[in-house]
Amino acid sequence: MTSASLSSPLVSTVRQVAQSAQKLASLGAETKSHALELMAQALERNQDQILEANTLDLEASREMAVPDLVLDWLRLTPERLQVAIKILRRLSALGVPSPQMSRLPYAHDAATAYYQLQPLGVIALVYEAFPELGAIAAGLCCRVGNGLVLKGGSEASQTNQIIVQVLQEAIAIAGLPETSLLFLSPEQGDALRNQLVQLPDISLVIPYGRPSLIQQIKRQATVPVLASTMGNCYLYWSTSSSSDLVYDLIMDSHRGEPDAVNAIEKVLVHTSHASSMLTRLWQRLREQGFELRGDEPMVAEFPELVLADAPDWQQPYLSPKIAFKRVESLGTAIAWINRYSSGHADCLVTESYAEGRQFALNVSSTSVYINASSRFSRNPKQGTGIALGMSSQEGRCGGIIGLEALTTIKQIVQGN
Template sequence: MVTTGSTGSTVEIAAALGRVRRAAAQIAQSAAARSAALANLGQAIQEHQDAILEANTLDLEVSREMAIPDLVVDWLKLTPERLQTAAQILHRLSALGDVEPVSPTSRPVSTVSQLRPLGVVALVYEAFPDLAAIAAGLCLRTGNGLVLRGGNEASQTNQVILDIMQDAIAAAELPSNCLYAVPAAQGGSSRFVIVQRPEIDLVIPYGRPSLVEQVMRQATVPVLPSRMGNCYLYWSASGKLDQVYQMIFESHLGNPDAINGIEKVLVHPAHRTAGLPRLWDRLLADGFEIRAEAEIAEGRHTIHLADPEDWSLSYLSRTVAFRWADDLDQAIDWMNRHSSGHADCLATTDYDESRKFSRKVGSASAYVNASPRFFRNAERANDVGLGMTNVVGRSGGLIGLEALVAHQRLIYGG
């Protein structure tokens, strides 16, 4: 068992988590109060935008001294647009209301399926200060308590956002300790204390794959791992060049995290002479880096050779690697062995291929002739989400409202 340093004992954390659980049980009782709290949260993020951005500037200055990787700095750097998106999500969740149980079946013994909160959810994340507000919104809407463990690189921004959110929740006459943040000053070990506490019902790790895998190894409670990058596309013999280009290009437009970025493309040899070179030229012109196996690169100086381990790794950049796949079965087999498993794609005009792909690909989400681009603030409020997971059966891989509730069956006798 991991223990914390002198600034935070397991006893103190356990006491705080107990308060979160009791508060979660209280907030679950009133949908109207939670709607009011969500509206307050959205308004507070908008009203205190300048204070949040000022704290974020300080974190960014410190991060430069800490030699934080550029990728994490991009995730850390807030903009007015990112904060507005978080505020819009909170307002939309406020207006959404709670999901109602389905109507009972008209039989002598009636069965009702209803949704109930999980209890206490923990978000372990690096950078992304705005995710704390979105996670709080999702947990409030579903009646869950929330425990936050952010990275040291965002400590000042995270604290300002926490204070704003707790004040907004209290203004709706709900217990503000339904939201608790483990102080960054307690050190990295506290990250693992909270993922080993029985008071936590679900842990969501969010960040680079190394963080996600580390949490999964250390956790003794259920984990819903987020996934990012290493999404595959199979360009079948009948697939159209323009469509393939758009699917790849749009998948990388997520800001600041292209969660469903297509980083690997399996190509049918029918595109060897015309389609593939044209696709490469268009992607290179857009600033992509192209990698490929030696057999497909054919000596082009603008194409870097892919390493064998690349096929199972996330680049988390505008980099795409290519290899041949003679048919759909071969492509699906390769995807199921090497992709991240949260969002894989097919470009085809063959109906039978699309049906086979949907049946056999193992990804939590499958896209046929559609861009997999991830929208955190989706068109439907029910589809708002933190990110994506490769856990099949959790709302199609979306880490959203449905991932934060449990289904309970109620049986009524006649």
């Protein structure tokens, strides 16, 4: 699609967002903090109206036979809305992110050189269901100084519209540029979405939803894409470890609500583990409602398992299903994970420090968990890692999609 064929109204509207983003980036931290607090108050004050709109969206989506998975993502409870409100308040209290290394690693004669994080410009979030994501993305972009274009799915149209409306009112009261936040109605269709991800004024597109949406955006976009990733996380159960820890990590990883981003869905088991240990683990998982699958050798040994087809190993289930496979060594497990995992969160259970180091160094995933739960949280209790999602993209923006992922590094040389 050439620039001449792009919708002229969309081009001019997004250009206004880009101009507003420049003004937003120049505002002080206190002004942005005040705006974020007002945004949190607006969501809190209009909670009943937002939840009522969500009820209408849910009813309409059920009539349209929207998949149960998307209905779960769409359902906005008071608790989920409170997560967004708490994130906005936490962002209000945070400063602007700063790079870990401020000075450049090379010297200039009679000058000082250093890094500085800068806003990217205009972020486009293309998402299905998850109405609270619009508010969280607006908060992250406000803190950094980016403009934001939201393109939600038709299943959440009324909820998204009321959320953006109350946020825009708060932004206006705070004195921020009103056009720094743009909402594109889902009624404008996929054609408009396809045009959006090709506009030169868009600095970064973040797609969030099912793999089909992610792949479609990656094919259509002519601007940079930071693809979110969900599910198909692996765990390797090493020789020197217990089934109790494996069970605990699997269960905890699936407790991320409503989207268990880092849920363990595939388990590689060292051949030394006795059949009785596997049977005990599976019994506990079945009691929690999991469907268990296995490769051909596993099914031959345990006929009660469902056969995992070849595509299963590289695709997310996004449901309480887990596939098991025996492997002969840590090296074999690492090679399998690097080939088939989604690449954003993989786990190891071991009592060996050497195995932990080998796993951490050689698994290509952007996040590695050793004897620790991979559970995803948008607002973790510790640290400042507020997250929109996770990405398997390699490089500086891999892993958590948070504040730093929405910035770029500028190198500044200051003469004496």
